Amino acid sequence: MTENTQARKYDAKIRKRAARILATGVGHRALAVELGIPEATARQWARSYAVGGQAAVMNAGSTHRVYPYELKLSVVRDRIEQGMSVREVMIKHGVPSESSVKTWCRQYRDGGPEALVNKPRGRKPKHPKS
Known part of the structure; x- marks a missing residue:
């Protein structure tokens, strides 16, 4: 797997920073540039933030949920x-x-x-x- 396609884990510090930035109303492209993360990751975090705020960004991917x-x-x-x-x-x-x-x-x-x-x-x- 190449560096660009490899799944990356982001620590609580960068996720918390992302949530603070998203709280200001910044879009995912600006978030990606600000944090130096892929646009796809920034887009997912922005969508997660819109659904559940900081908690959703902090916990993204950490638990397997079963939906009805x-x-x-x-x-x-x-x-x-x-x-x-x-x-x-x-x-x-x-x-x-x-x-x-x-x-x-x-x-x-x-x-x-x-x-x-x-x-x-x-x-x-x-x-x-x-």
């Missing part, structure tokens, strides 16, 4: 059928993850509403031999 089927379906319908932007649906439904919205839309297009049903995660349990 009804919420995912509402998000997808607003995005696909109503033509709302990713940012608009993130704010309306309180979903701080751009990638979740995009994933749900892709799943819906590929497999319909059933594709949004939550599936068990992890390894399947081993059955004892009889």
Whole structure:
């Protein structure tokens, strides 16, 4: 993986600074320049900030959240059928993850509403031999 495509972790100090900058109403491009971070990261943090403020920026990606089927379906319908932007649906439904919205839309297009049903995660349990 090259330096430009490698996922990076940002510490609490830079995230807190980003939240302070976003609180002033600065856009994601200016944030990227100010902090020397990729525009895509700055855009995600700006969207997260719009949904949940500083806490959303500080905790971005730190926990795996499971969303109910009804919420995912509402998000997808607003995005696909109503033509709302990713940012608009993130704010309306309180979903701080751009990638979740995009994933749900892709799943819906590929497999319909059933594709949004939550599936068990992890390894399947081993059955004892009889």
